[in-house]
Amino acid sequence: xxxxxxxxxxxxxxGKEILKGIDxxxxxxxxxxxxxxxxxxxxxxxxxxxxxxxxxxTEGSIRFKGRDLTELNVDERAAAGIFLAFQYPIEIPGVTxxxxxxxxxxxxxKARGEAELDAVRFLKLVREKAKPLNVPDEMxxxxxxxxxxxxxxxxxxxxxxxxxxxxxAVLDETDSGLDIDALKTVxxxxxxxxxxxxxxxxxxxxxRLLDYIVPDAVxxxxxxxxxxxxxxxxAHELExxxxxxxxxxxx
Amino acid sequence: MAAVRETVKTVGExxxxxxxxTTDIESDKAPLGLTEETVRFISAKKSEPGWxxxxxxxxxxxxxxxxxxxxxxxSYPPIDFQDAYYYAAPxxxxxxxxxxxxxxKLLETYKKLGIPLTEQKMLAGVAVDAVFDSVSVVTxxxxxxxxxxxxFCPMSEAVRDHPELxxxxxxxxxxxxxxxxxxLNSAVFSEGSFVYIxxxxxxxxxxxxxxxxxxxxxxxxxxxxxxxxxxxxxxxxEGCTAPQxxxxxxxxxxxxLVTLDDAEIKYSTVQNWYPGDEDGKGGIYNFVTKRGDCRGxxxxxxWTQVETGSAITWKYPSCxxxxxxxxxxxxxxxxxxxxxxxxxxxxxxxxxxxTSSRIVSKGISAGRSSNTYRGLVSVHRKAENVRNFTQCxxxxxxxxxxxxxxxxxxxxxxxxxLEHEATTSKISDDQMFYCRQRGIGEEEAVxxxxxxxxxxxxxxxxxEFAVEAQKLVGISLEGSVG
Numbered sequence: 001x002x003x004x005x006x007x008x009x010x011x012x013x014x015g016k017e018i019l020k021g022i023d024x025x026x027x028x029x030x031x032x033x034x035x036x037x038x039x040x041x042x043x044x045x046x047x048x049x050x051x052x053x054x055x056x057x058t059e060g061s062i063r064f065k066g067r068d069l070t071e072l073n074v075d076e077r078a079a080a081g082i083f084l085a086f087q088y089p090i091e092i093p094g095v096t097x098x099x100x101x102x103x104x105x106x107x108x109x110k111a112r113g114e115a116e117l118d119a120v121r122f123l124k125l126v127r128e129k130a131k132p133l134n135v136p137d138e139m140x141x142x143x144x145x146x147x148x149x150x151x152x153x154x155x156x157x158x159x160x161x162x163x164x165x166x167x168x169a170v171l172d173e174t175d176s177g178l179d180i181d182a183l184k185t186v187x188x189x190x191x192x193x194x195x196x197x198x199x200x201x202x203x204x205x206x207x208r209l210l211d212y213i214v215p216d217a218v219x220x221x222x223x224x225x226x227x228x229x230x231x232x233x234x235a236h237e238l239e240x241x242x243x244x245x246x247x248x249x250x251x
Numbered sequence: 252m253a254a255v256r257e258t259v260k261t262v263g264e265x266x267x268x269x270x271x272x273t274t275d276i277e278s279d280k281a282p283l284g285l286t287e288e289t290v291r292f293i294s295a296k297k298s299e300p301g302w303x304x305x306x307x308x309x310x311x312x313x314x315x316x317x318x319x320x321x322x323x324x325x326s327y328p329p330i331d332f333q334d335a336y337y338y339a340a341p342x343x344x345x346x347x348x349x350x351x352x353x354x355x356k357l358l359e360t361y362k363k364l365g366i367p368l369t370e371q372k373m374l375a376g377v378a379v380d381a382v383f384d385s386v387s388v389v390t391x392x393x394x395x396x397x398x399x400x401x402x403f404c405p406m407s408e409a410v411r412d413h414p415e416l417x418x419x420x421x422x423x424x425x426x427x428x429x430x431x432x433x434x435l436n437s438a439v440f441s442e443g444s445f446v447y448i449x450x451x452x453x454x455x456x457x458x459x460x461x462x463x464x465x466x467x468x469x470x471x472x473x474x475x476x477x478x479x480x481x482x483x484x485x486x487x488x489e490g491c492t493a494p495q496x497x498x499x500x501x502x503x504x505x506x507x508l509v510t511l512d513d514a515e516i517k518y519s520t521v522q523n524w525y526p527g528d529e530d531g532k533g534g535i536y537n538f539v540t541k542r543g544d545c546r547g548x549x550x551x552x553x554w555t556q557v558e559t560g561s562a563i564t565w566k567y568p569s570c571x572x573x574x575x576x577x578x579x580x581x582x583x584x585x586x587x588x589x590x591x592x593x594x595x596x597x598x599x600x601x602x603x604x605x606t607s608s609r610i611v612s613k614g615i616s617a618g619r620s621s622n623t624y625r626g627l628v629s630v631h632r633k634a635e636n637v638r639n640f641t642q643c644x645x646x647x648x649x650x651x652x653x654x655x656x657x658x659x660x661x662x663x664x665x666x667x668x669l670e671h672e673a674t675t676s677k678i679s680d681d682q683m684f685y686c687r688q689r690g691i692g693e694e695e696a697v698x699x700x701x702x703x704x705x706x707x708x709x710x711x712x713x714x715e716f717a718v719e720a721q722k723l724v725g726i727s728l729e730g731s732v733g
Contacts, residue, residue, distance in 0.1 A: 078690035090685035094703030104689035
């Protein structure tokens with residue numbers, strides 16, 4: 001069964017149609033990449049999957065594990081297993097990373113009817129997940145994303161993903177603002193989370209990220225539609241030709 | 252942050268104002284209204300010495316000539332001072348010797364309030380003086396404190412047992428003529444706590460008072476006096492609640508703090524008086540005068556307050572920095588929701604040399620409330636090397652509330668270094684989306700973000716009260732989103 005089934009999805013923001021009929025199926029265990037030029041609707045797709053207000057589904061459907069996703073609000077979707085790694089992670093002043101992680105994890109556990117983790121078990125779990133991502137205790141004590149470098153922000157995002165163990169992870173431009181070393185660390189973190197039960201949707205402008213997170217399928221998004229789908233070689237092709245050809249198609 | 256999670260749980264379990272119950276206890280009241288006779292009645296009830304009666308009467312006569320202050324950014328219908336009771340005491344025929352003799356209904360009330368009053372809970376290490384309407388019911392831990400020479404007792408007891416200290420310090424920080432409400436308090440105050448820390452003593456435990464207004468139509472006028480002798484230290488906490496009633500109730504307290512050389516007082520308040528309903532009906536009018544006098548050199552007074560309740564808050568805990576090198580601090584969280592009106596802040600009066608002060612104010616407005624920070628930093632001509640740092644942050648939730656910052660800065664000494672920083676922000680849609688994408692529900696996300704916003708101040712509270720305060724933050728903002 002498909003984990004995610006998007007059929008003829010049309011989405012408007014402030015009355016302006018951004019996505020104009022998307023069809024996309026992702027099965028558990030697969031990693032799909034969405035590539036496309038700026039303004040093609042990549043981020044809109046990530047927001048509509050996570051249920052952000054202001055992104056209106058005007059036509060079509062999104063089903064996640066067989067459920068109609070549009071019936072769930074943002075936090076219900078999160079608890080159901082949808083995770084969005086933000087392109088620009090948001091600062092939460094005064095709230096330590098540790099506190100935020102604990103609040104989020106326990107909120108999700110509670111929503112799923114599971115027992116909350118106590119402080120000791122939680123701390124052990126966080127440290128275990130933080131280590132391979134190079135996230136030291138000192139960083140966990142700082143307010144979330146406040147004064148974090150680009151690399152720290154993205155590592156914190158992947159740490160959240162590792163901790164929350166989503167069924168579907170949407171990675172929005174995770175490579176932006178990272179130098180090559182940081183990119184490798186983050187990609188290794190993501191790859192460690194690949195497993196047969198988990199699907200990923202990797203949104204990126206450049207193919208560079210896909211050298212490290214190797215996708216099962218690549219889709220080209222342009223003008224609000226998926227204009228081409230192929231294997232990982234499609235990413236390399238795009239690197240050579242650019243998006244110009246697809247822009248013309250969309251126009 | 253377990254507290255935040257608990258907050259949401261608590262919100263689900265309790266009604267809006269969980270302290271809104273009343274206790275059915277017979278009480279002994281003064282006649283309705285305020286005349287010289289009322290003042291004499293109160294003084295007689297407490298078997299006070301002649302000097303104190305005269306002191307009260309002088310204040311009362313002064314009060315008759317005064318007018319209510321109108322400068323604060325709050326509005327309310329005129330208060331009929333003759334339509335209130337100025338003294339109400341739970342009826343107890345005999346003097347109590349131990350906790351076992353206290354009316355079980357009273358103890359039940361305190362239990363509901365979560366006050367650690369039972370013997371068992373006393374082991375938790377908090378000494379409590381509980382004020383119910385106008386009289387102090389029981390003071391725990393007295394013996395242990397007495398061993399180190401600390402006096403912690405109801406004001407009426409201090410008048411009886413330590414008249415020389417009371418006479419020396421009462422009204423020495425907030426004079427009877429100070430302002431309308433302080434003068435009213437001087438005339439009719441009926442209880443409050445008295446604390447005396449002898450020279451060189453570090454008070455071995457947190458001292459704590461809980462105030463509760465139970466009786467209908469009663470005002471509460473407590474008077475607290477804390478004296479820290481040379482080189483001593485005390486941390487004091489007061490908590491306040493009141494039953495949910497349709498009419499407004501008046502609370503006009505006076506708190507006076509005195510620190511002598513090298514002494515320090517840390518005074519924390521968690522105020523959760525009934526704020527009135529969503530339409531602004533009922534609630535406490537909180538007109539309070541709190542002032543500390545750093546009388547000695549190198550002394551320090553620190554006010555920390557978490558204000559979540561009251562229909563109207565009019566309150567400016569202040570420091571007079573008289574002693575050289577003395578230091579004043581004010582840390583405040585003021586949350587307003589519904590139709591609450593808050594006009595609160597501080598005054599730092601720098602008189603001595605090398606005095607310093609720090610003000611950190613966090614105002615959070617939600618609903619249709621109005622939240623004003625009003626503060627004064629004043630530097631005397633002879634006060635050399637003064638430093639002040641002020642930070643006023645306002646957070647708005649929704650689009651029907653307001654936040655105002657009114658800082659007054661007066662300096663007569665050109666060497667003073669005064670810094671003022673102010674910010675106003677809203678909880679952004681981005682922040683809410685981010686938290687909710689991680690599975691945190693809407694109200695919990697608000698509580699989390701607001702607790703983060705208040706963190707600098709919450710950290711100033713004693714540990715056990717910080718947890719309590721975090722919960723309160725969440726509860727008071729219930730219904731502020733969506």
